[in-house]
Amino acid sequence: MPSPLPPWLVGPIAMLLGLSLGSFVNVVITRLPVMLMRQWRSEAREALSLEAESAPLFNLVRPDSMCPSCESPIAWRHKLPLVSWLMLRGRCADCQARISPQYPLVELLGGLLALAVVLLHGVSWETAFLLGACLTLLALAVIDLRLQLLPDILTLPLLWAGLFYHWLLVPLALPDAVLGAMLGYLVLWGFHGVFHLATGKQGMGQGDFKLLAALGAWLGWTYLPLLLLIAAASGTLYGMAIQARDPRQRGQAIAFGPWLAMAGWLMLMAGEPLMAWYLQWMN
Template identity: 45%
Template sequence: MAFLDQNPGLGYPLAAGLGLLVGSFLNVVILRLPPRLEWQWKRDAREVLEQPDVYDPPPPGIVVERSHCPHCKRVLRWYENIPVLSYALQRGRCRGCGARISLQYPLVELLTMLLFLVCVWQFGFGWQGFGAMVFTGFLIALSGIDLRTQYLPDSLTLPLMWLGLVAASDNLYMPVKPALLGAMVGYLSLWSVWWLFKQLTGKEGMGHGDFKLLAAIGAWVGLKGILPTILVSSLVGAVVGSIWLAMKGRDRGTPIPFGPYLAIAGWIVFFWGGELIDAYLRWGLG
């Protein structure tokens, strides 16, 4: 790690390559995890309700099954799976059936690469930089899943929270106490808003996954980062959500996933929360 810190000309290309590879894997998680969870829920429900088993083959797994075209089901060869490059060489189309490949693939790969570069630029190539990459990867996967399905799976939010607390146990970014309080206050703050809204309107204004995601972010940004995360996510959500509704011609009653806004805000606060708080205090007191 010290060698990479002393030789950034080697370290940054390695981080960029790792980001592309991880981004390719995150695409698999975003696309395959929700169907796998739904399939498992149906199996569990039939077992609890004591219904007879039905033939229901599982969707492709996340690790074992090879990538394939979602249209013609043709298994992709290794040279068709090179992040970004394969998409560009194939002009965004399947080599077999010619169907258009979703732009999500190169976008997630490039986004992961860029954010991983920010991680090592901000924290270096040691454990802090690695932890920042882990945090970033989880947020990208959760944002992609929420955008597609409006669901934030416990199988991602809860490990992200525990990883933040484990990092705090070694004082990687902060001591344990601020991380624990951040997780607790993060969950309770959004839960309280949800509970009050439900009491007043009889409707649920957000999903429970949002509480858990903010708890997970709180374990990484600490207690002081919770309020900035909520404020930044609300601002980003108001701006981006309004633009999206206008572009789609939808009204304000249309459900909008809040997880990506929390993820964007949490990522910003994780890297620059101290600077944001200092700037706010200077502006507020000035």
């Protein structure tokens, strides 16, 4: 689809859109786990025939954004992606408590992801699908890094979106996408089973199975070996660095989701040249 915008405007608009979407991703990262925890508590109390807890409305929209330290409402001028954090020098305007660098980093990554997708694929429906996938992977990576949690409410729609993307825009690749989803789940499920039988320990969570299945749906089964190689190598290097800095971390569980997400971004952005290099290296 030809862009109705002048070429010199496409990049800046993509960056601004990505910054804004990154701000929303921050909302998902901070609020979704709380929403899920409340849901699980409610279901547990119902299963135990306990009286339901009364709690104020809490979702992705309500209540309005507030400082986690002093609970002061955040003014609209302090919600500008990236700019507000820089203007406030990373502190709350009311209580001067530090604001986590997660917020500007996620916003910046959202902007860079949007810019990369638009520069690589132009203004098209393909770009919209790919940007949605990249931002979902960003939310999953940060949530898993913080809490070692990959919510089904994000991984499963990501999987179905990948299959729908191929059905709608690349129908000839749909069989590869279906096989990719199946193999993506089964590979990590099988590895988990073998590891558990050999050691009696849980090697990874089921969220990792579903995330790799979702990536298989987006990329197709042929990209899974390289994706797993990149994710495993990155996660291993990260784990070694953490243990070298703090030996007490030895034996502690490390989230694998962020490394699957990072490998997924690379393959979505530059899958063909990476595969060509990988096959040449293998030969």
